[in-house]
Amino acid sequence: MNIACLTSTQTAATAIGAHLALAGMDVRHCDDLNALLHAVRQGFLHAVVVEPAEEQIDDWLAILCERLPREVPVVVVSMQMDARTAARAFAGGACDYLPLAQVADLPLRLTAHCAARRLRQSNVLELGGFVLRRDTMSVRRDGVDVLLTPREFALAWALFSSAGNVVSLSRIAAQVWGRDIDISKRTIEQHMYKLRTKLGIGNRPGSRIQAVYGVGYRLEIDEHCGVAAPAGLTARRRADASAYSRPA
Missing domain, CATH: 1.10.10.10 (Winged helix-like DNA-binding domain superfamily/Winged helix DNA-binding domain)
Structure with missing residues (x-):
């Protein structure tokens, strides 16, 4: 699976990349939102993982939901579990939300979401x-x-x-x-x-x-x-x- 990843912290980038690589997924780390959109335009993405700062979440998701193909799921990872941030993530179009402490579950969730998106087609x-x-x-x-x-x-x-x-x-x-x-x-x-x-x-x-x-x-x-x-x-x-x- 090809996964594009955009994070606001190096800690999240390292943890997400390690767990996805361990599951055999190819991870493309993007330096900013423009780089992520470039990866989207190139195609061949199965999913997108983002770890935005609190002030970035609404803008990032609004742009991604407009530009991403419908079959590509977006998962939001947060440095900590926060019900308010989770609600904003789902309202913005993310299909899933999990704290960084549970990032070991990310590969399984991505696989399930991609399968569900294919089913919806x-x-x-x-x-x-x-x-x-x-x-x-x-x-x-x-x-x-x-x-x-x-x-x-x-x-x-x-x-x-x-x-x-x-x-x-x-x-x-x-x-x-x-x-x-x-x-x-x-x-x-x-x-x-x-x-x-x-x-x-x-x-x-x-x-x-x-x-x-x-x-x-x-x-x-x-x-x-x-x-x-x-x-x-x-x-x-x-x-x-x-x-x-x-x-x-």
């Missing part, structure tokens, strides 16, 4: 008994159709394609309603409630949509979890189920 997602088809905007659970509106499907796709990761409120608004539309948290909450109900997520252990306060939402789903029957079954499927339940 496909038209079909299969996870935990669900099958989502982007070309037909359809969802099936254990072979049963689940009726979703176009916005509900867009919301489901955003969550399932990033399962296990936090999907920021700004990204949800951009993917579901359009980048230039300001959507209230209450509106997103209402759509999230409807989606939970229709998919039956959260009715049994192993699946839930978790709200990360002030940041976004995360889908947690076990590949083998049992999910209660969703509310969005097609009328034909409901009739079939009723027929099979009638006494002989």
Whole structure:
């Protein structure tokens, strides 16, 4: 994997470079943001890791999210764990955030994020008994159709394609309603409630949509979890189920 790295401290550069190299990843250390953007223009990058100073985080992420291809994830590393900085990182478009003390986890996280980004480029997602088809905007659970509106499907796709990761409120608004539309948290909450109900997520252990306060939402789903029957079954499927339940 080819990783571009931009840090504000030599300590972070050394630690990040050592752990990524140990995992067999090729690391390109960039002296400044212009050098990083040059690496982006050259292509062949799988991911970007940045360790900005507090006053740099918003500007760095705004520029990277505008210039980077969508399939290239950005991970923010910080000298210390800070909930406020983490919230800013996710709101700015970063897919992950971790303190420098946990940088040993970085190679595994980068591998997972790159795999998830590749998955999002496909038209079909299969996870935990669900099958989502982007070309037909359809969802099936254990072979049963689940009726979703176009916005509900867009919301489901955003969550399932990033399962296990936090999907920021700004990204949800951009993917579901359009980048230039300001959507209230209450509106997103209402759509999230409807989606939970229709998919039956959260009715049994192993699946839930978790709200990360002030940041976004995360889908947690076990590949083998049992999910209660969703509310969005097609009328034909409901009739079939009723027929099979009638006494002989």
